[in-house]
Amino acid sequence: MSVDRDHSDLVHRAMAGDGGAFAELLRPEYRPAVRLANALLHNIDEAEDAVQEAAIKAWRKLGNLREGSPLRPWFLAIVANECRSVRRTKWWSGRVNDDVPESEADAGDVAAAVDLRLALAHLDYDQRLVLVLRYYLDMPFEDIALTLAISPKAARSRVERAVNRLRPILRVQEAVG
Amino acid sequence: MDDQLLFEQFHAAYDIEPRAGSFDLLRATLMRIEVRPKRRAWLGFQVPRLSARLLAAALLVAVAFASAGAFIAINQYVHQTIPAKPHRSSPYTIPSPPAAAAGCSSVPRQWASYPVHPAKMLSATIGWAYGPMRTTDGGANWLDVSPPSIPGRTNKNDEFFLDPTHAWVAETAASVDKCVDHIVVLRTADAGRTWQEAAPIPVRFAAPTDLIWTGEFNQTSWFSFLDAQNGWLLLGSGPVNPYVASGGVDAAWVGAVWRVGDLYRTTDGGLHWTLAATNPGSGADCIPATPSVALHESVMSFSSLTTGWMFATCGLLGTRDGGVTWVKSATPLVPREAPVFFDQRHGLIFADGGALVTSDGGVTWSVRALPSRLGPIDFINPSEGWAVAVGDKPFQCSLNDLRPCSHNFRLYHTSDGGKTWAPGNFTSLVMPAAKFWPPSYLHFVDSRIGFIDPGGDPADTAHELSGLFKTTDGGSTWTRVDGTVEGP
Numbered sequence: 001m002s003v004d005r006d007h008s009d010l011v012h013r014a015m016a017g018d019g020g021a022f023a024e025l026l027r028p029e030y031r032p033a034v035r036l037a038n039a040l041l042h043n044i045d046e047a048e049d050a051v052q053e054a055a056i057k058a059w060r061k062l063g064n065l066r067e068g069s070p071l072r073p074w075f076l077a078i079v080a081n082e083c084r085s086v087r088r089t090k091w092w093s094g095r096v097n098d099d100v101p102e103s104e105a106d107a108g109d110v111a112a113a114v115d116l117r118l119a120l121a122h123l124d125y126d127q128r129l130v131l132v133l134r135y136y137l138d139m140p141f142e143d144i145a146l147t148l149a150i151s152p153k154a155a156r157s158r159v160e161r162a163v164n165r166l167r168p169i170l171r172v173q174e175a176v177g
Numbered sequence: 178m179d180d181q182l183l184f185e186q187f188h189a190a191y192d193i194e195p196r197a198g199s200f201d202l203l204r205a206t207l208m209r210i211e212v213r214p215k216r217r218a219w220l221g222f223q224v225p226r227l228s229a230r231l232l233a234a235a236l237l238v239a240v241a242f243a244s245a246g247a248f249i250a251i252n253q254y255v256h257q258t259i260p261a262k263p264h265r266s267s268p269y270t271i272p273s274p275p276a277a278a279a280g281c282s283s284v285p286r287q288w289a290s291y292p293v294h295p296a297k298m299l300s301a302t303i304g305w306a307y308g309p310m311r312t313t314d315g316g317a318n319w320l321d322v323s324p325p326s327i328p329g330r331t332n333k334n335d336e337f338f339l340d341p342t343h344a345w346v347a348e349t350a351a352s353v354d355k356c357v358d359h360i361v362v363l364r365t366a367d368a369g370r371t372w373q374e375a376a377p378i379p380v381r382f383a384a385p386t387d388l389i390w391t392g393e394f395n396q397t398s399w400f401s402f403l404d405a406q407n408g409w410l411l412l413g414s415g416p417v418n419p420y421v422a423s424g425g426v427d428a429a430w431v432g433a434v435w436r437v438g439d440l441y442r443t444t445d446g447g448l449h450w451t452l453a454a455t456n457p458g459s460g461a462d463c464i465p466a467t468p469s470v471a472l473h474e475s476v477m478s479f480s481s482l483t484t485g486w487m488f489a490t491c492g493l494l495g496t497r498d499g500g501v502t503w504v505k506s507a508t509p510l511v512p513r514e515a516p517v518f519f520d521q522r523h524g525l526i527f528a529d530g531g532a533l534v535t536s537d538g539g540v541t542w543s544v545r546a547l548p549s550r551l552g553p554i555d556f557i558n559p560s561e562g563w564a565v566a567v568g569d570k571p572f573q574c575s576l577n578d579l580r581p582c583s584h585n586f587r588l589y590h591t592s593d594g595g596k597t598w599a600p601g602n603f604t605s606l607v608m609p610a611a612k613f614w615p616p617s618y619l620h621f622v623d624s625r626i627g628f629i630d631p632g633g634d635p636a637d638t639a640h641e642l643s644g645l646f647k648t649t650d651g652g653s654t655w656t657r658v659d660g661t662v663e664g665p
Binding site: 014015017019020022023026027030031034035038039044048051052055056059060061062063116117118122124131132135136138163168169 | 180183184186187188189190191193194195196199200202203204206207208209210211212214466513529551
C-alpha cells in the first residue's frame with residue numbers, strides 16, 4: 001500500500017470517527033505544532049494544551065480540508081488560531097516571562113535570546129507568527145502561504161515587513177543593552 | 178540582519194521539544210472522545226443572481242429593523258440589579274452557558290486561578306484582579322466577586338477597575354443567529370456585592386461573516402472611565418484574519434481585525450450608553466489597535482470630560498470634544514498604547530524607543546529614555562516611577578540551581594520624570610524566590626508601597642516561587658503576600 005493510500009485510509013477512518021486514525025494523521029505534525037505554540041505562548045504547558053485543543057477542533061473540521069491538500073499548513077493555522085485565543089488576561093499577552101534557554105548557554109546567547117523575545121513582544125501577533133513560521137519552523141514561503149491563505153508572494157512580503165519591523169527594535173536593544 | 182542570523186537566533190531563543198509522552202496523551206484523548214467530522218461539499222453551485230440580490234435586500238431590511246429595535250431597547254431599558262454569586266472556597270470552573278446559535282462554541286472559563294495576577298492594586302490593602310476578584314488584605318486573600326453569567330455568554334469580555342468600589346464588566350453574548358452580536362455591560366458600585374446590568378448594545382457588522390474586534394489573543398480593551406459616572410466603550414467588528422479563515426477553524430473564537438466600529442459614552446456610570454462617534458480614525462490606514470506590550474495596555478484614555486486619546490495603527494488619535502471627533506496627534510516616537518494622565522496636563526506614553534511625556538495636556542510631547550531591556554514600568558505621579566529591566570549577566574539561575582542569583586532583574590527608580598534612572602541598591606530582585614522570571618506586573622500605590630508579580634517559573638508547577646510580592650520600603654525588600662482564592 002502506498003503512502004498516499006495509507007494517508008487516504010487514515011483520513012477516511014478519521015472521518016468515520018476513529019480517533020486513533022486521526023492521531024496517526026497528526027503524529028508527524030505534532031512536533032512542529034508544539035514548537036509553534038510554544039513560540040507563540042512562551043509556555044510549554046500552555047503550548048501542549050493549545051495543540052490538544054487545536055487537534056480536537058481540527059478533527060471536527062476535517063471535512064473542510066480539501067482532498068489532496070497538505071495537512072501541516074492547515075493544522076498549523078488552527079494551532080495558531082488556538083494560541084491567539086488562549087490568553088485572555090491582559091498582562092499575559094505582553095509579558096516577557098520567557099523561558100529562555102537554560103543549560104550551557106552562555107550569558108551572551110541568553111541575552112540575545114531575551115533581546116529577540118523582547119523585540120518580538122513589540123510586534124503584533126501576525127508579524128510574530130510569520131517570523132516564527134519562517135525562521136523557527138523553517139517553512140518555505142509556499143507553506144507559509146498555505147497556512148496564512150495568501151499567495152507565496154504575499155507571504156514573502158509579510159515576512160520581509162516583519163523583519164523590517166523587528167530590525168530597528170533589535171538594534172535599539174543591542175545599542176542600549 | 179541576514180536570514181541565516183535570524184534562523185540561528187530564533188532557534189536559539191525557542192528550541193524546545195514536546196515532552197515525552199505528551200503525544201500519547203493527545204492520542205489517548207482523541208481515542209476517548211467522540212467526534213464525527215461533517216463532510217463539506219466542495220462542488221459549488223451557482224446561486225441565481227436574482228435570488229442573491231433578493232437575499233441581500235432581505236438581509237439589509239432585517240439589519241435595519243434589528244438596529245432600530247436595539248436602539249429603542251437601549252434607550253428604554255431599565256437596568257436590573259443582581260447580587261453577586263454566593264461564595265465557596267478553592268478554584269473552580271463554571272461552564273459557559275450554551276451559545277444560542279448553531280455551531281457556536283462554548284468554552285468553559287476558569288474564573289478563579291492560582292496564583293492570582295492582579296489587575297489593579299489601589300492601596301496597600303485593596304486591589305482587583307480579572308474575574309473580577311477583589312482583595313482587602315493586600316493580596317493575601319482574593320474573593321471572586323464576579324456577576325453571574327449572562328445567557329449566551331462567550332469568552333470575549335473586558336473588565337475595568339476604577340477605584341475600591343467601582344468596576345465594570347463587558348460581556349459578549351450570542352443570539353439565535355450569531356455567535357457574538359451584542360455586548361452586555363455590568364456595573365458594580367459596591368465592590369462587587371451587587372451588579373447592575375445595562376441594556377444590551379448591538380455590535381454592528383459590515384458583513385454577515387464579520388466578527389467582533391478583540392485584538393491580539395482575544396485581548397479586549399473596550400473601556401475607559403474617567404470617574405464613576407463618565408466612561409467610554411469602544412466596539413468594533415471586522416473580517417477574520419484570512420489565514421485563520423482558511424484553516425477551517427472555529428471562526429467564532431477568532432479575534433477580528435477592525436473594519437467598522439462605534440464609540441459609546443455613558444454619563445450615568447455605565448447604565449445607559451449613547452453613540453458618540455463612528456469609526457474614530459475614519460480610515461483603513463488608521464484604525465484602533467490593541468497595545469501588544471504589557472505596560473499600561475490601554476487602547477483609549479481620557480484626561481477630562483472632553484480630552485481623550487486613542488492608540489491607533491497610524492499613531493495617537495486625540496479628541497477635544499468628548500470623543501465625537503478624533504484627529505491624529507504628532508508625536509516624536511511611535512506610541513505603543515494610549516497615554517496615562519495624572520491630571521489634565523501631565524501624562525506619559527510608552528513608545529518605541531522610550532517614553533513620551535507632556536506637561537501641557539498633550540499639545541507637545543518630549544522624549545525620555547527608558548532602561549534597556551525593559552519589563553513592566555509604573556509611575557505614581559509625573560516625577561516618580563519604577564521600572565524592572567533585565568540585569569547585565571547572567572540574569573537567571575539555572576533551573577537546577579536554587580541558590581540566589583547574583584544578578585538578574587533590576588529595579589530602577591526615577592524621581593525626575595524619567596530623565597535619569599537609578600538602579601536599585603540591591604544585587605538582585607530575587608525576593609524570597611531563588612529563581613526569578615521577568616515580572617508581568619509592577620505597581621506602586623505610593624513612594625513606599627508597591628506590588629510586583631514575578632511572572633512565575635515554568636518549572637515551578639506547585640507555584641512555590643510565583644505569586645504576588647509586596648514592598649513597603651520603596652522596593653528594597655519584598656515579601657510574598659498572595660494566599661487563598663475564594664470562589665462562588
